[in-house]
Amino acid sequence: MGLKNDDKGALKMADERLIAALDFHDMDEVRALVNKLGDSVSSYKVGMELYYSVGRESVTWLKEKGKKVFLDLKLHDIPNTVGSGLCSLMDLGADMLNVHAEGGYTMMKTAADRLHKAAEDANVPCPKLIAVTVLTSISEDEWAELGFSEKVQIKDIVVHLARLAQKAGLDGVVASPQEAAMIREACGKDFLIVTPGVRPAGSSLDDQSRIATPASALRAGATHLVIGRPIRAAENPVKAAQDIIKEMEQVK
Numbered sequence: 001m002g003l004k005n006d007d008k009g010a011l012k013m014a015d016e017r018l019i020a021a022l023d024f025h026d027m028d029e030v031r032a033l034v035n036k037l038g039d040s041v042s043s044y045k046v047g048m049e050l051y052y053s054v055g056r057e058s059v060t061w062l063k064e065k066g067k068k069v070f071l072d073l074k075l076h077d078i079p080n081t082v083g084s085g086l087c088s089l090m091d092l093g094a095d096m097l098n099v100h101a102e103g104g105y106t107m108m109k110t111a112a113d114r115l116h117k118a119a120e121d122a123n124v125p126c127p128k129l130i131a132v133t134v135l136t137s138i139s140e141d142e143w144a145e146l147g148f149s150e151k152v153q154i155k156d157i158v159v160h161l162a163r164l165a166q167k168a169g170l171d172g173v174v175a176s177p178q179e180a181a182m183i184r185e186a187c188g189k190d191f192l193i194v195t196p197g198v199r200p201a202g203s204s205l206d207d208q209s210r211i212a213t214p215a216s217a218l219r220a221g222a223t224h225l226v227i228g229r230p231i232r233a234a235e236n237p238v239k240a241a242q243d244i245i246k247e248m249e250q251v252k
């Protein structure tokens with residue numbers, strides 16, 4: 001693709017397992033980063049900040065550039081509302097959407113069924129649907145504050161919700177890298193495990209605490225890594241992405 005890296009020859013092509021988080025609130029910043037990263041990154045995450053500021057263009061622009069998009073809006077409402085909401089997002093062409101598993105089995109099943117039906121009716125590939133189990137920001141103290149007994153551990157609920165998501169027909173979950181191995185064991189080899197909280201060795205932790213390196217997250221069973229600031233805030237984002245891809249290649 002004509003990519004050149006001065007000291008090491010041709011640049012590595014994108015690894016679809018790497019999803020760069022576009023935590024911006026305007027399209028100029030999005031265009032600048034995506035154009036700079038070029039062929040080094042093929043998958044992006046659009047979250048609440050970007051989608052609520054810019055709207056549908058944030059996804060359609062990326063799709064026009066041939067990128068894969070994980071639209072991370074974490075829907076959580078009654079089953080009919082979530083099902084209808086997902087159907088309203090269908091025509092954007094996002095490759096992955098998500099809901100909160102805490103919305104319950106019926107909500108997740110309705111979401112999956114409605115999405116599959118909408119894709120079938122539109123004759124387009126169905127986006128992958130994944131579930132957030134327990135937010136990684138929830139600490140033990142907050143867990144207790146929510147009313148859960150000390151005997152009910154967060155990790156057990158994470159695995160329980162992952163199993164429930166799978167039973168409801170979802171394709172996978174968002175989870176901490178530290179939960180990936182347990183989920184892989186519980187849900188088998190084809191279940192998607194998308195992990196934020198990934199930091200290359202030696203990089204800043206920012207506000208993440210339960211972290212893993214790219215290779216260790218993949219070894220634990222992650223299928224996709226969502227990485228934001230280590231790429232976005234790097235002095236040289238292309239080099240940062242390339243270093244991550246090289247590390248990821250150790251684990252195929």
Ligand code: C5P
Nearest residue numbers: 021023047135136196197226227228229
């Ligand atoms: O910059 P950083 O690599 O920490 O970005 C991680 C991305 O993953 C952010 O977009 C953040 O919102 C998201 N995320 C997370 N932890 C979760 C779920 C999503 O950090 N549990």
